[in-house]
Amino acid sequence: MGGKAALLLILGYSTILLTVGLNFNRVSSSASDNSIDYFETTMAKEIAKSGINVASSNISRDAGWLPQSTPYSYLGEDNLAITVKDTFGIKTVTSTAIYGDKIKTVEVKIVSASFSEYAYFSDSEAPAGQTIWWTEKDSVWGPFHTNDVLRVTRHPYFDGPTTSHGGALIYKTDALADAPSIVGSYNTGVNIAIPTDGIAGLKTKASSGGFSFSGQPTVFMQFAGDSIKYKFNSTDPFTTVLATDLSSNGTIFVDGGDLRISGTVEGRWSIGSNQSVYIDDDVTYQSIPDYTDKYDPSNDLLGILAKDNVVVTDNAANSSSVNIHAAIYTEEGGFHAEYYDTRSVSGSINLIGGITQKTRLAVGTFDSVTGASKTGFRKNYKYDSRLMRMVPPYYPSTNTFRILSWLE
Secondary structure: OOHHHHHHHHHHHHHHHHHHHHHHHHHHHHHHHHHHHHHHHHHHHHHHHHHHHHHHHHHHHOOOOOOOOOOEEEOOEEEEEEEEEEEOOEEEEEEEEEEOOEEEEEEEEEEEEEHHHOOEEEEEOOOOOOOOOEOOOOEEEOOEEEOOOEEEOOOOEEEOOEEEOOOOEEEOOOHHHHOOEEEOOEEEOOOOOOOOOHHHHHHHHHOOOOEEEEOOOEEEEEEEEOEEEEEOOOOOOOEEEEHHHHOOOOEEEEEOOEEEEEEEEOOEEEEEEOOOEEEEEEEEEOOOOOOOOOOOOOOOEEEEEEOOOEEEOOOHHHEOEEEEEEEEEEOOOOEEEOOOOOOOEEEEEEEEEEEEEEEOOOOEEEOOOOOOEEEEEEEEEEEOHHHHOOOOOOOOEEEEEEEEEEEO
């Protein structure tokens, strides 16, 4: 090989090696850039998650907590912004973090675990000195809890997770004759206290953004779709107002008097009294949900709250069953039928929703031999599955929070 050819060969090898070197440098540089991008993205995401943890921790201690208006400092940088928006008790927590030139946002929806999540809840299963039984024609679909023992006869039916603090199953005769049918788990030793300030909380919300009646011993109220009718004497004509004009936050409260209700509910409402609430006729949703479907599109939801009792009135309208679509809450009393032990046999209480009560009260009586109704109502309680994700406005909380959604 001549000198000229050797020189060309050397130059060719040099060019190849130079090209390989440049490509190697590019790959190394790209890998370095990717590594930096990954690190900064990960750090931004973790800082944003830290913001969610900060907010959640504070909200668990103080449900009304709001973040500071200026960015939070993380690793010496003002690089974390947190916002909290409350919509009917569902809090949307948004945390946005910056690290390097990367921005990451995490959004979480959390809700205070509510007593409305229960199909049935009682602190005590009967007033002192009395015994109330779950019977063969009683059925509850959905989460069930009592802080008492469970008294059963002739195989009542419970379809859903069932818990009690007292633990024991008390049979009227024996297990063979009376054992309940429980579809789902049965766990004992679980104690959940009813709050003492749930009704006071509703009163506060009704006085700020809602509507509060005061100075009236009785308020008659009828839901009429997008309107609400009310009056103060049974013989008076109703006053009709647009529901959203009466209350912008979905709360109505009677301070110092009883509330008597009926009608067709549109939208989300919590209504209550620091005395008792009487159900004078059907209270139903305009868009009746499929109670088995957690994601049913109906937006109608009602909470009925009373300091004392929620009562099914003894009248002609309720003489052959009553339909109630609501989550019912009684803080010091219970849910019962007026004159349950003397009124005629009145069919069933057809409930779509749930009941939380301090003390279980009776809705009827039955023949202990045949199981047939003697007075009052049978129970036909269907759990509204939407209550696992929807809460009536400002419904009392169990003082714990759960995550509805997490978006990164």
